[in-house]
Amino acid sequence: RFKAMIEDRLMAHERFRCRVAESALPLGRPSWEEDDQFTLRYHLRKVALAAPHDQEALQELVSDLMSTPLDRSRPLWQIHVVENYAHGTAVIIRIHHCIADGIALVRLLFSLTDEEPEETPVQRRGAGKTPKGSSRSLLGAAESLIDRGREVIINPDRLAELIQGGFGAAGVLTRLIQRPADPKTSFKGRVTITKKAAWTGPIPLEDVKAIGKTFGYTINDVLMTVAAGAMRSYLLGRGDQIEGEDVHAVVPVNIRPAEEMDKLGNRFGLVFVALPVGVAEPLERLRTVHRRMERLKKSPEAGVVFSVLQLLGLAKPELLALGVDFFGSKATLVLTNVPGPRKHLFMAGSRIRNMMFWVPQSAHMGLGISIFSYAGEVRIGVAADAALVPNPDSLVEHVHGEVQVLAEEARRAAAADG
Template identity: 45%
Template sequence: MERMASVDAAWLRMEEPTNLMMITAVLWFDEHPDWERLKEVLRERLVERFPRFRQRLVVPEGLLAVPCWEEDPAFDLEAHLGHAVVPPPGDRDALEQLVSQWMSTPLERSRPLWQFHLVDGFGQGGALLVRIHHTIADGIALARVLLSLMDESAEEHFTPEPQPLESPSTPGWVKLLRGARAVASGTRAVWKRGAELIAEPIQVGDLVRGGARGAAALSRLALMPSDPPSVFRGELGTVKRAAWSDPIPLEEVKAMGRAMESTLNDVLLAALAGALRRYQEERGGTVEDLRAFIPVNLRPMDEPIPRELGNRFGLLFLDLPVREVEPRRRLRLLKQRMDELKRSPEAALTFGMLGMVGFAPLAVERAAVEVLASKGTLLMTNVPGPRHPMYLAGTKLAGLMFWVPQSGKVGLGVSIFSYAGKVTVGVSVDAGLVPDPHRLVIDFQDELRALASAASASATSSFPG
């Protein structure tokens, strides 16, 4: 039996019926995946490689009892694999309804906390619905795990691969990919040669600074007011809804950033702020500036994924300039605020706070989570994927979307995932607060168009409608 890390225990104890601590992903394919081959891939690359997928949760009784992991003596891979059917007409709306249903359904705690569903009836191909409890790992680690299941061709099957020596001049993205390639015990790549990441990750060293900067960040957290009431805040229910956009050409978004001296991430966040303004106006609510929780990976990306996985990330608190109407000014404000946060140790501080409350009495942890959750309105996650097509069990991956859980009274999550030259935006919402999540997605795309127009009045960008 293995004692659970305090941060992982914190995420376990945050779970409530109105906010399940579960990471959900959906992968879709133009052809139907081979079920038997998929099972063998999951056995070899998931279950045999990462022990957490064979272990069940044990929560002893007692005020000071510590949650633990233990090998499930009755572990059966088949019990974690299922089939689902998208109802007619089998389009994306129907798939979104199925994802929403499973997003609202808790995992069975008597066995390892994960489940894969092969989905039939979606278009001409199929889909794979993935649910994994947050206490197993954070979103970045699980994204790397999912990508480690894949190959670069339909015929390829992973084999151990020697690691090249690095020189001091080796580019950072190459080191990152080599670390991903070394998954667990030196086995094969998540992303191989030619793959690149589109995100600008915040370096761990930039987040763990002491002295006056650390004291200032701690003071900012302590004095930070709660986010104002808005159409996105209120009592949560147990029904969640998911929606996602058509793929957006990544190069067009990057071109906007270059034209306005901003990063790709700045552009996406500025479009999100504009979408939140549009949605508040459409719902007839008061337009308020809102604060977003931004997860920041604290695990070096040039190192292998640890076999025990776990959570190692902190949170940045980003004040979104939602009330600013003019797109270019909104982007400038957003960039200034994000640049300041990149130099802040805020993420490392929140990681330490979660570790401290992980084994505190439950009432203390819930009070701390409520205070923390009151500081923001939404969780925004940006996870990069490979630039080139990948194959799962011999079937080409057409697209992928994921959602991480919120906590406390936060009922809105926004996820961005890039893959094969496209970027997809997804939202997960509490159905009682945001009954029309597609409206948010449309507003986001409209704001990207407005930013494109601001970047170049003479050029037009063809974002999906």
């Protein structure tokens, strides 16, 4: 049943049958070509999880897969169906960023799900089109993604106005160029091919909302503050001197217009978010994050960076490498926050208990933090270079600690207000 669903929904998109073909011309760009040797058996695999079949074992498997490059002679995706995980099954989906950006992939993956366990109609393949059989769940996911009440990082409507108007573009580019490199911390250094993955247990979304409501801030403000506080605790534990310092997170921002939301490919900009890891007091960290996020919502930075990325994509490899190094020096990590569906979904008739994803690291950055909410719970994932962050579970533990600290501050504030 799972295989039939993949054949009828995922394979409806032609790109999943195509591989990347390098140009024979010196300045030519890569293109998509159909893989005439395509076999679903290579891309869809079944594996048994090692004992004791728990989260630690699954983290080891995810880490191994994350450390293994996809075969560039084939379409750049794989799905592993993992049996014997916590009395159930886990599904690990690997898709290269060249196929689509985060927003497009989220919509695509939600199209593999249903709102009811028996809602799995088979439909005719239609290359490049959203499969009809999943329209209800896809619509629900899309509504969740754009729901203003769930707080995304940037206001897309306002961002579009700023980009189209060219508002402050020159000033933004100047500030990006003049911005100093991020401070040297345990998160910065030479990256290797070996990665490690970890993720938190469930964090009740209502708890996060309650913290934000108490202090008049957004869910996103709270979660960004939690990430900053967890990083601070981890760095202090490694002996880093970080008082008064910021580290910058590169945050992908969707800039595709509404009529292109169902298309694959990449249409995203980047913003640089300064995380106040050098601020010791939790509420002051929260206030600082809020102020910075409010300023960022009025900035055209994502559109400016998108234009720069487009130009780099046309450049020679040497110039492209310089551009990647430039952006990498200005930041320490990639961070993204994706609001998911508010209720449980089903895949091939089975209920999806929880979901997690990891952002790809690039530009020599060895840390990625991904925040995902699903069915009333938030989980935060860490993908890290094994040489720089040998124990990502410690960072995950600090996440839970930071949530508890902010929750306690909220309880004190509520009690003081009577």
